[in-house]
Amino acid sequence: MSTLRALRAEHYPRATEHIPEMVAMITTLLEQGNAYMADGDVYFRIATFPAYGELSHLDRAGLRPGARVSTDKYDKESVSDFALWKKSQPGDEKLGAGWDAPFGLGRPGWHIECSAMSKRYLGDTLDIHAGGIDLMFPHHENEIAQSEAANHKTFARVWLHSEHLADATGEKMSKSAGAFTTLRDLLNAGHDPLAIRFFLIANAHYRARLRLSNETLHSAAEQVRRLREFADRVNRTQPAAEDDANFTARVAEVRTGYREALDDDLNLPHGIGLVFELIREANAALDAERVGEQGLAELRGLIDEVDAHLDVVHAEEPGLAEEVERLIAEREDARKSRDFAKADRIREDLRQRGIALEDSKEGVRWRRVK
RNA sequence: GGCGACGUAGCCAAGUGGCAAGGCAGAGGUCUGCAAAACCUCCAUCCCCAGUUCGAUUCUGGGCGUCGCCUCCA
Numbered sequence: 001m002s003t004l005r006a007l008r009a010e011h012y013p014r015a016t017e018h019i020p021e022m023v024a025m026i027t028t029l030l031e032q033g034n035a036y037m038a039d040g041d042v043y044f045r046i047a048t049f050p051a052y053g054e055l056s057h058l059d060r061a062g063l064r065p066g067a068r069v070s071t072d073k074y075d076k077e078s079v080s081d082f083a084l085w086k087k088s089q090p091g092d093e094k095l096g097a098g099w100d101a102p103f104g105l106g107r108p109g110w111h112i113e114c115s116a117m118s119k120r121y122l123g124d125t126l127d128i129h130a131g132g133i134d135l136m137f138p139h140h141e142n143e144i145a146q147s148e149a150a151n152h153k154t155f156a157r158v159w160l161h162s163e164h165l166a167d168a169t170g171e172k173m174s175k176s177a178g179a180f181t182t183l184r185d186l187l188n189a190g191h192d193p194l195a196i197r198f199f200l201i202a203n204a205h206y207r208a209r210l211r212l213s214n215e216t217l218h219s220a221a222e223q224v225r226r227l228r229e230f231a232d233r234v235n236r237t238q239p240a241a242e243d244d245a246n247f248t249a250r251v252a253e254v255r256t257g258y259r260e261a262l263d264d265d266l267n268l269p270h271g272i273g274l275v276f277e278l279i280r281e282a283n284a285a286l287d288a289e290r291v292g293e294q295g296l297a298e299l300r301g302l303i304d305e306v307d308a309h310l311d312v313v314h315a316e317e318p319g320l321a322e323e324v325e326r327l328i329a330e331r332e333d334a335r336k337s338r339d340f341a342k343a344d345r346i347r348e349d350l351r352q353r354g355i356a357l358e359d360s361k362e363g364v365r366w367r368r369v370k
Numbered sequence: 371g372g373c374g375a376c377g378u379a380g381c382c383a384a385g386u387g388g389c390a391a392g393g394c395a396g397a398g399g400u401c402u403g404c405a406a407a408a409c410c411u412c413c414a415u416c417c418c419c420a421g422u423u424c425g426a427u428u429c430u431g432g433g434c435g436u437c438g439c440c441u442c443c444a
Contacts, residue, residue, distance in 0.1 A: 056373080057374075082442090086442090109442085110442055110443090113444090133374095133375090134439065134443095134444095137373095139443095139444055163376095163438085199382095204382075205383085209376080209437075210382095211381095211382075213381080213382085216394085219381075220393085222395095226393085229408085233407090233408085261384090267384075267385095269382095269393095270383095270385075270391075272384095272393085273383085273385095273391050273392035273393080274391080275392090280409080283407095283408055284410090287409065344405085347405085347406095356406070357405090358406050358407055359405080360408090
C-alpha cells in the first residue's frame with residue numbers, strides 16, 4: 001500500500017480481538033427475534049428484515065435455492081438465512097477457532113465481524129461504505145441486515161462499489177482461479193509505482209472495469225511524466241511582465257470544471273481530461289510569455305489541488321546527485337567548445353544509467369527514465 | 371436459468387437529444403549542432419436492426435457479444 005502511496009487507515013481491527021462485540025450484537029439479534037438457533041448454530045432471520053436485498057436489487061423469489069442447499073444442510077428456516085454463529089466443528093479448536101458464547105462454543109459467521117467492528121470504531125451509521133462490487137451481495141446486504149436490525153439506525157448513507165481490476169483479456173482477476181498479477185510482478189517488470197497508482201485511480205471511472213496491460217500502464221506512465229514535466233516547468237518559469245487575463249481566467253475555469261467533475265460521482269478521468277487540455281494551452285502560453293505572476297500562481301494552485309488527489313507530482317523529489325551535476329557541467333564545457341562528440345558521449349553514458357538530459361533556454365535539466 | 375453491468379478510433383477512456391473530451395501509440399511539421407521537451411497539423415459515420423423525434427452515439431424495443439453476482443473468498 002505504501003508503494004502505491006495509499007494513506008493508512010486509522011484502525012486495522014482484527015476479528016479475533018472483537019469476539020465480545022460480535023457476541024453482544026448476536027445476543028441483541030436473538031433477543032429481538034431477528035435471529036434464531038438451529039442445531040447449535042445461530043442464523044439471521046431474513047423474514048424479519050423486509051429491506052433485505054434492496055442494495056443489490058435482489059429479488060429473493062428469483063434466487064435459486066438449489067445451489068446452496070447441498071452445502072448447507074442445516075435446519076434453517078429459509079435458505080437465504082445466513083449464519084451469525086457456527087457451533088464448533090471437530091478440529092476447530094486445534095486451529096484456535098473456538099470461542100465461548102452464551103449460545104455455545106463456536107466461531108462467528110463471516111459477516112458479523114464487519115457489523116460489530118464498524119460499530120465499535122465508526123458508530124451505528126457510516127457516511128460512506130466502500131467495497132468491491134462483488135461484495136455487494138451477499139456480504140454488504142448481510143451487513144445491512146445485521147447492523148440495522150441490531151442498531152435501529154441506517155447503516156451506511158452512501159455505498160461506493162468499485163468495479164474490478166481485470167487482466168488484458170477483460171477477465172476479473174481471481175485469486176482462486178490463479179489468474180492475477182501482483183504489484184510485485186509489475187514492479188519487477190519495471191513499471192513505475194507512480195504510473196501504477198495513476199492507472200488505478202485515474203485511468204477509468206471507479207465504477208468501470210479497469211483493464212491492466214503493458215499498454216495501459218505505459219500510457220499512464222506517460223501521463224504522469226507529462227504532469228511532472230509541466231509542474232516542473234511552472235516552478236522554474238520566471239513570470240512574464242504582464243498577465244494575460246484571458247489565460248488566467250481560463251485556468252480558473254478549468255479548476256472549477258475539475259471540481260465539478262469530482263463532485264459528479266468522483267469522475268476523475270473527466271477531470272484529468274480537462275487538466276491535460278489546459279496543460280497544452282498553458283505550455284503554449286508559456287512559450288508565448290503570456291503567463292505572469294498571477295497566471296503562474298493560478299497554475300500552481302491547480303497543480304496542487306490535482307496532486308492532492310493524484311499524489312504523483314510532488315512525490316519523491318529526487319535530490320540532485322552531485323555527480324550528475326558535475327557531468328552536466330563537463331558536457332556544457334564541451335558544447336561551448338563545440339566538442340559535440342564528447343557532449344553526446346556524456347549524454348549517452350548518463351542515458352545508459354537511466355538519466356536523461358534535456359537542453360533548454362533555462363539550462364540543462366535531468367530526470368530519471370527507465 | 372435469475373439479477374445486473376458494459377459494448378465509443380490500433381489501445382485506454384469521458385461524455386451529451388443537435389455536427390464525439392483527454393491520454394497512449396502512429397504520420398507530417400516548427401524549434402534544436404543533433405536530440406529531448408514543448409507547440410502546430412492529421413487520425414471515429416460511437417456493435418447491429420427497428421422505433422420515437424425536425425434531429426440519436428445519447429431515449430425505447432429486439433438482436434449479437436463481453437463481463438460480474440446468484441458458491442462459507444470476505
